[in-house]
Amino acid sequence: MIPVRRQFLKNSASLAIASALPTLGNAQPASAPRQFNPQPGNWRTFEVTTRVDIQQPDGMTRVWLPIPSINNAWQQSLDNAYSSNGQAQISSDTHYGAKLLAVEFDAAQKAPFVELTSRVRTQNRAVNWTEKRAVHEDAASLQAWTKPTALIPTDGIVRATALKATAGARTDADKVRAIYDWVVANTYREPKVRGCGEGDIKTMLETGNLGGKCADLNAVFVGLCRSVGVPARDLYGLRLVPSAFGYKELSGNPSGLKGAQHCRAEVFLKDHGWVAMDPADVAKVMRQETADWIKTTDNPVVAPVSKALFGGWEGNWLAWNMAHDVVLPKAHGPRLGFLMYPVAETAMERLDSYSPDAFKYQITAREIKA
Numbered sequence: 001m002i003p004v005r006r007q008f009l010k011n012s013a014s015l016a017i018a019s020a021l022p023t024l025g026n027a028q029p030a031s032a033p034r035q036f037n038p039q040p041g042n043w044r045t046f047e048v049t050t051r052v053d054i055q056q057p058d059g060m061t062r063v064w065l066p067i068p069s070i071n072n073a074w075q076q077s078l079d080n081a082y083s084s085n086g087q088a089q090i091s092s093d094t095h096y097g098a099k100l101l102a103v104e105f106d107a108a109q110k111a112p113f114v115e116l117t118s119r120v121r122t123q124n125r126a127v128n129w130t131e132k133r134a135v136h137e138d139a140a141s142l143q144a145w146t147k148p149t150a151l152i153p154t155d156g157i158v159r160a161t162a163l164k165a166t167a168g169a170r171t172d173a174d175k176v177r178a179i180y181d182w183v184v185a186n187t188y189r190e191p192k193v194r195g196c197g198e199g200d201i202k203t204m205l206e207t208g209n210l211g212g213k214c215a216d217l218n219a220v221f222v223g224l225c226r227s228v229g230v231p232a233r234d235l236y237g238l239r240l241v242p243s244a245f246g247y248k249e250l251s252g253n254p255s256g257l258k259g260a261q262h263c264r265a266e267v268f269l270k271d272h273g274w275v276a277m278d279p280a281d282v283a284k285v286m287r288q289e290t291a292d293w294i295k296t297t298d299n300p301v302v303a304p305v306s307k308a309l310f311g312g313w314e315g316n317w318l319a320w321n322m323a324h325d326v327v328l329p330k331a332h333g334p335r336l337g338f339l340m341y342p343v344a345e346t347a348m349e350r351l352d353s354y355s356p357d358a359f360k361y362q363i364t365a366r367e368i369k370a
Helices: 139-144 156-165 172-186 201-207 214-227 279-288 303-308
Strands: 044-053 061-066 075-084 087-092 099-105 113-122 232-239 261-269 273-277 317-321 343-345 361-368
Touching: 044 061, 061 113, 075 087, 075 099, 099 113, 113 317, 156 172, 156 201, 156 214, 172 214, 172 261, 172 273, 172 279, 201 214, 214 232, 214 261, 214 279, 261 279, 261 317, 279 303
Parallel strands: none
Antiparallel strands: 044 113, 044 361, 061 099, 061 343, 075 113, 087 099, 232 261, 232 317, 261 273
16 A cells, blocks of 8 residues: 655755755744764664464464564674464575564464564664775675665666766765765655555655655665665664663654564665665654754754764664565465565455554563673
C-alpha cells in the first residue's frame, strides 16, 4: 500500500541547507543549544525479544521475523533463541544474506505463537573526515550497491534529480554532501505516513510529494547516490533504548518497541569506506522534537543532529539487514520492499504488519551490563 502523503510545494531546489517546507507561522521555538555528538567507544549489549500471537488463525498460518544479520565494526550479531508451537527454522535471503525466523503452524493450531530472542552488540559511529585511509572493497560488491531495486530506480527522474543536486560536485564525497543537503532541504517528515513508509521514490519525485518517514526519505538519499555511481544502501533496524543525548525522537522505549522500527543509510567513499548517513532523522527532529515545526538546520536543536548524522549515528539502534525485494519462504503474498517488521499470513490474507495491536506482536529490549 502506498502511504498517503500530503502535497508539498517546494519554494526552491537549492542545494543549500535551507527550508523549502510550507509556512506554519513565523514563531520559532525558543530552544537551548543541544549536544548530539556520538563517538565510537564502548560496546553495548542488548537482548531483543519479539513475541507474536496470532489472534484469528485461518488454515495454514505462517510468521516471518527478522533476525540481526550484520557483523562489522559497529554491530556484532551474537546469537538467537526461539520457542513456538509451530515448526520453526532460521532461513536466509539468498541475495542479501538477511536472516529470518520462518514459522509454520498447522491449520489445527488454535493459538499460534512464536517468541524470538536475539542478542547484539552495538556502538556509536562517527567518521573522521580529516583522516584518509586505504579501503579495500570488492569491486563487484560495490557495483551491486549502485544497482536499482523495485522501489529505488536509478534512471529517469531519479537520475535527473541527482544530476541537478550534484551539479559542480567533483568527488564522490562532494556528491554525497550535496545529496544529503538536498534531501534535508527538500524532503520532510510526514507523521501521518503509516509505519516507516514504503520507499517508492519514483512516485515521490514525480508527484513532488516529498513527505514521508525513514524508509521514504533515506531511500531517496540512497537512490540519488546510486544514480550518480556512488555505492549506497539502506539498513533496516530498530531503536532500542533512549538517546544518551536527550532527544526523544531519536529514542526507543525498551519496554515496548512497537513503532520503533527505523532505517538508516550508508555510502561508500574511497577514502573512508562505508560511512553512516541518516538525513531522515534530521527531518524527524525538525518536525517532531519540539512543539513547533523547525524550519532551518541552524536551529540549536537541529544543528548538532544534522552535522553528526552526516557520517555517524548513535548506537542505541540495531540493524536487522540491508535487504530489498525480499521473497519470504513459502509466502503467498508479494515480495517485500524490505524486511523490518514481523510478517504473518493466514490461508486467507497477509496480516497488517503496521498494526501490531491487531496483529498482536510485542518487541522489547533489555541492555545487558557487563
